[in-house]
Amino acid sequence: IESQIPLESREIWKKFARKDIKTKEDFEKDFVNHVETSLARSMYNCDNLAAYQASSLAIRDKLIIKWNQTQQTQTMLDQKRVYYMSFEFLMGRAMDNAMINTGLRTPIKESVSELGFSLEDLIEEEPDISIGNGGLGRLAACYLDSFATLNYAAWGYGIRYEYGIFSQKIVNGYQVEYPDYWLTYSNPWEIVRTEIQYPVDFYGYVEEVPVYEGATEKKKVWVGGERVLALAYDFPVPGYGADANVNNLRLWSARPTHEFDFAKFNSGEYQNSVEAQQRAESITAVLYPNDNFDAGKELRLKQQYFWVAASLHDIIRRFKKSKRPWREFPDQVAIQLNDTHPTLCIPELQRVLVDLEGLSWDEAWKIVVRTVGYTNHTVMQEALEKWPLTIFQKLLPRHLEIIYDINFYFLQSVSKKFPGDNNLMTSVSIIEESNPKQVKMANLAVIGSHYVNGVAALHSDLIKLTIFKDLVKVFGGDKFGNVTNGITPRRWLKQANPKLAELISSKLGGDEYLSDLNLLKNLEKYLEDKEFKSKWQEVKTFNKTRLSKLVKDLTGYEIDPTFLFDIQVKRIHEYKRQQMNIFGVIYRYLQLKSCSPEERKKFQPKVSIFAGKAAPGYYMAKRIIKLINNVSQVLNNDPETREYLQCVFIPDYNVSKAEIIIPASDISEHISTAGTEASGTSNMKFVLNAGLLIGTLDGATVEIAREIGEENVFLFGHLSENVDKVRASHLFDVKLPSSLETVFQAIDGDVFGDSHEFKPLLDSIRHHSDFYIVSDDFNSYLEAQRLIDETFKGDHDIWIRKCITSVANMGFFSSDRAVEEYAEMIWNIEPLSK
Ligand code: AZC
Known part of the structure; x- marks a missing residue:
């Protein structure tokens, strides 16, 4: 094709071909250029938004050069x-991801700071x-x-x-x-x-x-x-x-x-x-x-x-x-x-x-x-x-x-x-x-x-x-x-959890594991390494503190990073059973209330964190959100119990919030009725970020348990092959376990606000056949929660080993493997x- 273009023209094209950004200086030059021309601004009125836009345009230019080459190669081959x-x-x-994937994050961070901005602030400008x-x-x-x-x-x-x-x-x-x-x-x-x-x-x-x-x-x-x-x-x-x-x-x-x-x-x-x-x-x-x-x-x-x-x-x-x-x-x-x-x-x-x-x-x-x-x-x-x-x-x-x-x-x-x-x-x-x-x-x-x-x-x-x-x-x-399914470790480890990524790199001798996730297996060598384990714990605490700040900003609630962070974030859906989670929280609250102050001290302090959107027309899902928020208000304001139990609903869950929430978990909940959640992918993200799972044997959780060892997952509930039978057994008459009965009584008694608002939610279980078998799985769920408390409160070294072992065995869940x-x-x- 090239020969069709006259030589002189070709030479001009080649002479002025756009150069790739390789150094800090290249980036700074492009940044200033974009501020002055693309954005028609200047040094004197360049705010964070403009700086974000100029940085993005500069990085985008770099991507486009490579994009052109890639497309040409693909066409040619x-x-x-x-x-x-x-x-x-x-x-x-897109911006943070582009910097990480191209390996330019560090020089750009320096450049941006020399230009008078903080990279973190610029990242926050991006919707x-x-x-x-x-x-x-x-x-x-x-x-x-x-x-x-x-x-x-x-x-x-x-x-x-x-x-x-x-x-x-x-x-x-x-x-x-x-x-x-x-x-x-x-x-x-x-x-x-x-x-x-x-x-x-x-x-x-x-x-x-x-x-x-x-x-x-x-x-x-x-x-x-x-x-x-x-x-x-x-x-x-x-x-x-x-x-x-x-x-x-x-x-x-x-x-x-x-x-x-x-x-x-x-x-x-x-x-x-x-x-x-x-x-x-x-x-x-x-x-x-x-x-x-x-x-x-x-x-x-x-x-x-x-x-x-x-x-x-x-x-x-x-x-x-x-x-x-x-x-x-x-x-x-x-x-x-x-x-x-x-x-x-x-x-x-x-x-x-x-x-x-x-x-x-x-x-x-x-x-x-x-x-x-x-x-x-x-x-x-x-x-x-x-x-x-x-x-x-x-x-x-x-x-x-x-x-x-x-x-x-x-x-x-x-x-x-x-x-x-x-x-x-x-x-x-x-x-x-x-x-x-x-x-x-x-x-x-x-x-x-x-x-x-x-x-x-x-x-x-x-x-x-x-x-x-x-x-x-x-x-x-x-x-x-x-x-x-799989997830990309670039976004879900390196970008979301830079501290953990860095710690892992320091042990594995580089970043290669990010493109060959099975290399994580080598982390098992450090199960006895005290210093490594204490750093591991520091990273978790850092991430929990980071999330606490976000929660404070968005809800006004202060949550304590020393609490056990129990997280369920996903779309709100009856089959995903956020209702069962919040019933569990209520059960725990009622237990705490009925204890003496001395007995309360035996409880593992815990905060239940929820986030997720309900489809605007999905009535039941919206009731679930309301119940969570009401419970949250009661718990967080109860001076008798709030040192032991809190609950928050983080509004407007999205990918960038997930990047902050997921690395902060100790436990995350994947508790769908067995056979309903096709795969789930946040389960993979949570484990890769050093949190353990509580879950049913559903979707990819089954394979996670296979890869990391069943002893590292808190499994509970009926198996998918039995769900139909269980369901049929209470088609006309649902028997609530006494634990759930107690919870329903409290809700009916307006402990969490006007009970009429929650009647449809409770009725779908007690009077309308309980399609998602909450009543059948509830006790086994509580038992799994009890085991979590015991393990977390016990020898913490055991907990950390579980986390390290789990991360080490997550190689299978890279989206690279899935795509291959x-x-x-x-x-x-x-x-x-x-
Ligand atoms: C979801 C599944 O519910 C989830 O389990 C799975 O991990 C994910 O796809 C990716 O495979 N399904 C949907 O979101 N489906 C629709 C139609 O929205």
Whole structure:
């Protein structure tokens, strides 16, 4: 390509090619430059915000240079690429991560301080990029970090929501939601790609046209009724290491098309045209704030199609440049569906291949299936996406026809294999014959992909026995497998817990463990090293003190770093059982109240820390938040007990708060009803940060126990295989254990405020069958808590050994391992050689 450019031009380009930031001076020069030109400010009016922005722009420049090189190399090598389709990316803050991954944090910290700022203050200026709800979105962010670090040609595709997950305030103990307009001060980490815009159509009708002009044979085409543009925004994602690659996260933003505006403008409908414009932009305005729950709204389907259509367009354009035949598409492209949200990739790719590119149905279908893989993140019915046919028909008429055809051919093959088995046909069909009829996206995702995986071993077994049982019958078990989730140690150890990372580096002789987490195993050599253990304890105390400060700032409550910190932070959900935790706290409080002052001294002082958002429409979850806050108020103001027991609810949980909260735990709670939490990933983060777990045998906790030793996890509760039986045993009559009865009596007696507010919560247990088996697991939960107290209060050396042993055995849970498994088992790609 180079030879097409005249030599003189080339020389100018080369002479002035942007230099990489290598030294402090390079950074300072770029910083000043950006303050003066990009921000149009000066030394005299550069505040923290401007300094943050200038620093980000300087670092971003560095990433872009590497980004360009990476993209050029990927194009040149023309190897297979992976596209990770995720409706959510919970990225958190970018600047600190970029400094850490590029190895520039120390020089930049010095530079910034010489320029008159504190790096910590600048980091605090950055809003979180919170365009995700919880585990699923954060998993996508961890995988991007691993893609770049491991040198895979892998991109993320998502939506650039203007409003991310709402920010949460607690007012009188209630959750109040505020919009999260994270783009207020513009976003220095994104690059708008005005040259990359694709039209996306909705509505309209299907027409039959001749396959070519004058032909008698007909084909179907879709004539869209409303058109919007998808505009690309790129986020550079730096890998870890001085010379690492920089990959791309491409997010789509909806814009109006000009064609339509002009038509209306000419007919004097200026007002209407502006309204249409606003409608277009509303597609990517806001993230749906539900976690593990399907809301089934038309706008959401619109978002999904918008994003899928734009991404596929982009992927196909790139593929076409290589001039390969279509059958090679799956050798060049792997598309991974992060849950069912991007399932429209399947009918959309089929539509493009058949309707637009003229491939036969069978040829096209083979390509689709070979290209797509599907990751399932939940077995819970209420989270499985289903779209009423009416909505589908109106918004995507051609896609619905294609889905019918896919279903038709599929069911034909099923009936050949299992003649007369109507139940089987009903269960595996993509269409649910309910009223209204619905499209079952999970069935479509399974049928249209070559591999389906769950996210932890237990979960992957469960999907085969439950939601996909009949599809397993049809396809055979080999199509289904497991990739246990992982987390990136760069963010979740080095960035969140710099003191622990430093201590580990000092023993392991460097930072290599951050890109080869199994090296942590060597920490076991220091189990007898007194000095090491006392430093280990110092780090924990430092992190607990750091969290205490945050709690004081956000809630006004003072918590004592010498207390046992018991933490449960995650979305508020009945299945995650925060209600059981708070009932346990109440039980402990009542015990303390009934003791003499002397007896109280035997209690291990403890603070229960909660944080998490409830979906705005989730009534029960909001009651749980209110109860926690009321309990917190009573406990923290009770002079008799507060030296022994406190409780706080930290508002507005997000990634950057998680980075402070997680390293401070002694114990964290992962207490979902067995079989409901697909994996959990905070369980991994907590253990990696030297905290122990209390948990049920659910999700990845099972594997954590396997890796670090069961004796290092406080396990309790019924096993997933028994949950159905236990549930059925109290379908009509729930018997509360006396412990829980005491707790309910106190709540009913208004000890924690107006009991009417909590009646629905208690009734769901005592009168409505206790679906999440809180009554059945409560005593065993209390027993595990008792064991924790005993262990923590006892020989502290034993506790620290447990923590060190646990950290040492966490290698398996690196997202690098998870991504390598996907690459080998599902995508069939190798890392690019540098
Ligand atoms: C979550 C699961 O609940 C959680 O257990 C898992 O760790 C995480 O995905 C990542 O795999 N699922 C979701 O967030 N699902 C949805 C639809 O929000």
